[in-house]
Amino acid sequence: MRIILDAMGSDSYPGPDVAGAVLAAREYGDEIVLVGDQAKIRAELAQHDVHGLPLSVKHASQIVEMGESPAQAIKARPDSSVVVGMDLVRSGEAEAFVSAGNTGAVLAGALLRLGRIKGIKRPGLTTPFPLPTGPIVLLDIGANVDCRPEYLYQFALMGSAYAERAMGKDRPRVAILSNGEEAGKGNALVKEAFHLLAESPLNFVGNVEPKELFAGQADVVVMDGFTGNILVKSAEAVSKMLIGMIGKEIKSGPVTTLGGLLAKPAFGRVRAQLDPFNVGGAVLLGVKGVVIIGHGRSTGVAIKNAIRQARLAVSGGLVPAIETGLAAFNPVTEAEES
Amino acid sequence: MRIILDAMGSDSYPGPDVAGAVLAAREYGDEIVLVGDQAKIRAELAQHDVHGLPLSVKHASQIVEMGESPAQAIKARPDSSVVVGMDLVRSGEAEAFVSAGNTGAVLAGALLRLGRIKGIKRPGLTTPFPLPTGPIVLLDIGANVDCRPEYLYQFALMGSAYAERAMGKDRPRVAILSNGEEAGKGNALVKEAFHLLAESPLNFVGNVEPKELFAGQADVVVMDGFTGNILVKSAEAVSKMLIGMIGKEIKSGPVTTLGGLLAKPAFGRVRAQLDPFNVGGAVLLGVKGVVIIGHGRSTGVAIKNAIRQARLAVSGGLVPAIETGLAAFNPVTEAEES
Known part of the structure; x- marks a missing residue:
């Protein structure tokens, strides 16, 4: 298997990226191709x-900068690391293609250079979302x-294929938020998607409210990607707010401060359980290839985990599984606008 | 001022309800009318x-039961506490009308018996949402x-009137999630609502992401009520999940357990800051009267706080403020479907 990074x-490219590639090559043995400024990469590899x-x-030779219109940037920079990769x-x-770059640019690059799997109306952006009960698949997240x-039906099909092929879940339980x-x-939207999913061969378990979702049910x-984006960002914001409030209240007196110091390892373990870097990056489902988008603040270990995620998706046969699933049941008629 | 409870x-009616009415009557001096089964209420008052x-x-003589279709229940039970109130x-x-009853039934009762303020297309369900920086107004939440x-424009107008008249905020900053x-x-939806709000006389500050929302910006x-419902329920679910994870990790060893015991008052203070019972209930904005819907699990103090919320809305002139605001700028044309 050959994976593009x-x-x-x-x-902070290319430091964490190169470090992650080295870790992954050592741990997994897959071939990794580092794409980008050759001199900078070689200097980093020398470390x-x-x-x-x-x-x-x-x-x-080129880089897609943040703030550019993603589609324009991809078209204007044929020798960028995203396009070349x-x-x-x-x-x-x-x-597979793995990047911790700008999400919009990688999305545009994947759509324009790889293209959609035949029959897929809209590729979906997915996150393996860390929960105490283990990661679940949420899509679309934006x-x-x-x-x-x-589209929701196709997200369900693709998400189910991902959970099965890349996360090892047997007959994944699929739900609508x-x-x-x-x-x-x-x-x-939800009411109509419900009917499509109820008729599908997927293991559809119905609607879930946030309570059930966060309980790993x-x-x-x-x-839809609007709701998904709000959901994921809210979970992050609420966690941050709550941790901040607890920290502030703990520091407000000597006894609670001492208690906080003693309890510190417990907080560290909670943080580790919810750390998205341990799971990997977002996955773009529905394009002709495995595409993983890591966080811009990725460390070497986070990059390594994103590469791990890519290799599991490739070895599990994710893309063929989506193609097969689509062929078996696709509610999207040919006549429908693309 | 006379407030219906x-x-x-x-x-657990009528215990907490009567207790809350007694607390409110004592603290605020407003007249409170307890509506429901006379014998049961009098027995409770005797305590x-x-x-x-x-x-x-x-x-x-009647009660609207959970699980009934709200509109049907309201029509079928003309002598229920909701209809009589x-x-x-x-x-x-x-x-004003205050209830800790079934939200759907109170909504249906308000729509069918009070009716909408002239010009309001859709009343909005609002929650004063507790944050470390103080409560903010979210609507629609379902x-x-x-x-x-x-509708989003009208929610903004009504929410702004509520923040100003019932929460004492001067020129409330209005945003779209x-x-x-x-x-x-x-x-x-958001893109179109943005234009309406940008042209309005409201203090519109643009879009906010969850990060800004939870930071009280x-x-x-x-x-929309779908997104709002998911947002509020997610915040609750994430808080519960995180507190549960922290509790479990703290109890996993003797040192962290001791730390947790010492830090316990800090956790209690965080819980109190985020307790929706301290703020009051949900508010139905856009009907011809002040309507507060408390949580079914309300305690006497929670009921008292919901009554407080009602009296602030009445004394602040909430309903006339919405009428005046609508008259000043209403993007809803007469031709539009109701």
């Missing part, structure tokens, strides 16, 4: 013991802010 | 020292799962 992806590791470098996947020279019921558990609950939860 | 509202308190009882507000004998941009702060971000945040 965008060496110019993370906020590591890479003897005998299956690492190679592919030069790309995607083209290696497109041509079959590699199976690629499609306005959705049709068929809604404002009530009962079948008739939800907005118009489904393996895959689908929603 | 549905004595048959809370899950309290009510000498000289402005409390009265209005008999209502709403009718006292409708006839002008009282200014009454309208499918919204048009005009979105997946990005920039003006062009959001789904189709707006006083009023509007959203």
Whole structure:
């Protein structure tokens, strides 16, 4: 297996990116191609013991900057690390593309250079979401802010394939996020998607409210990308707010301060359980290749975990599984607008 | 001022309801009319020292049960505490209706018996949402799962009137919840509502992401009722999950257990700061009267706080403020479907 790593992806590129590639090559043995500024990558590699590791470098002279219109940037920079890397996947020279770069740019690169799997209306952005009961799959988390019921069905199909093929879940429980558990609950989108999923061969368990979602009562939860984005960002904001409040109250007196010091390891373990870096990055489902998008603030270990995620998706046969699933049941008619 | 309290509202009615009425009558001196089963209310009142308190009882022989279709229940039970209480507000004998009963039933009662303020397309369900920086106003949190941009504008107008008149905020900062702060971000609904709000006389500060919302960077945040319901329930679920994880990790060893015991008062203070019972109940904005819906699990103090919320809304002139605001700027055309 050959995996492409965008060496110019993370906020502090190429340090964490190269470090992650070295860790992954050592641990997994897969071939990793570092794409980006050759001189900078080689200088960074010189900091590591890479003897005998299956690492190679592919030069790309350009970088997609933050703040550019993603589609324009991809078109204007044919020698950027994103475009060069995607083209290696497109041509079959590699199976997966991993980047901690700008999400919009990687999305645009994947759509424009790899293209959608035949029959997929809208690729979905997914996150393996860490919970105390183990990670679950949420999608869409922001690629499609306005959705049709068929998109939610396809998200469910793709998310289910991902949970099965890349996370090892058997017949993943698929649910729709809604404002009530009962079948008739939800907005118009949810109600229509419910019917499509009820008729599908997926292991559809109905609607879940946030309470059930955060209790891990489904393996895959689908929603429109607006709601998903708000959900994921709210979970992060509430956690941060609560930890901040607890920290402040603990520091407000000597006894609670002492208690906080003694209890500190417990807080550390909670943080570790919820750390998205341990799970990997976001996954773009529905394009012709495995695409993982790590966080800009990724460390070397986070990059390594994103590469691990890519190799599990490739070895599990994710893309063929989505193609097969679509062929078995696809509610999207040919006539429908693309 | 005369305030109606549905004595048959809370899950353990009429105990907490009557206790709350007694506390409120004693603290505020407003007249409170307890509506419901006369015998049960009087038996409960006998448990309290009510000498000289402005409390009265209005008999209502029926109760709206959970699980009934709300609109049908309201129509089928003209002598229920909800209908009898709403009718006292409708006839002008009282200014506000407070209940810890089923939200759907109170909504239906308010819509069918009080009716909408002229020009309001959809009343909005609001919660004063507790944050470390103080409560903010979120709406809609579930009454309208499918919204048009005009509804969001009217939510903003009503929420702003509520923050100003009932919470004492001067020129409340109004925002739209979105997946990005920039003006062009959001789904189709948010983008259109943005333009309406940008042209309005409200103190519109643009879009906020969950990060900004939970940091208290707006006083009023509007959203469709589906998203709002998911947001509020997610915040609750994440808090519960995190507290549970911390508790479990603290109890996993003797040192952290001791630390947890010492730090316990800090956790209690955090819980108190986020306790919705301290703020009051949900508020239905856009009907011809002040309507407060408390939590079914309300205690006497929670009921008292809901009554406090009602009296602040009445004395602040909330309903006239919404009428005046609508007259000044209403983007909803007459031609539009009701």
